[in-house]
Each structure stands twice: as structure tokens, then as C-alpha cells.
Amino acid sequence: MRESDQGIFERVSAVFDDETLSNAIVYLSREIAHAGARVHAGDVLIDIPWEARIVFVDLEPRANWGHRCAYIILQCEGNGCIRKDAQMPPFLKPGGMPFRLLSKGAEVPEWTVATL
Known part of the structure; x- marks a missing residue:
């Protein structure tokens, strides 16, 4: 069963x-x-130990180019979680894993959301 957006x-x-x-x-x-x-993904290489969803968290969405961000690997059938800190988003090179918006923080301006 696929986990809900709220659960993720x-x-x-x-x-x-x-x-x-x-x-x-x-x-x-x-x-x-x-x-x-x-x-x-971005500037990191992630070894996936189990079936997982990958979450990209842009920690400084107002910043341009490389900046503080993180990838969270969430185990699909379990509670496993791995955090990989990074400097680059996954959107820079074509052919990468596709992402969609999950949540925009209340303090984040709309113009900072990547159009995917």
C-alpha cells in the first residue's frame, strides 16, 4: 500500500x-x-538499502544555485529513514528522478517553488 502524502x-x-x-x-x-x-540526486550519490521514496528538502529556497538542502530516504514498508545533507537540488540535470511538490512552508514565497 502506498503511503499518503500526509504520512510521508x-x-x-x-x-x-x-x-x-x-x-x-x-x-x-x-x-x-x-x-x-x-x-x-543533485550532488550526492545515494545507495538505497530497501524499497524507498526519496524526499528532497530545499532548506534555503530563496538562495540561488548551490545551498543547504537534504535528501531523505524513506523505507516504503517500514520505518527506515536516512538523511543525506547536500548542496544541490535534483532538478539541474535532465534525466534524473522526477519529483513533485509535497509541501511549501508558510514563510516561503510562491516564486521559489520549482516548476516541475
């Missing part, structure tokens, strides 16, 4: 505090990452 956001909320998320944009991968895969 609650899991992300366990990684970041409310203030951080009110100033961040959260994107969710449109595809499941398969166990054993190696995913190149």
Missing part, C-alpha cells in the same frame, strides 16, 4: 523541526527507488 510529511517532520519546515520546500519523488539501486 509526518515522517519528514520527525527529521526537521517546525521552524525549519516553515521556511523550506519539500518535494517527493514520483517513483519508488528500488533496493540495491544507486541514485544520483
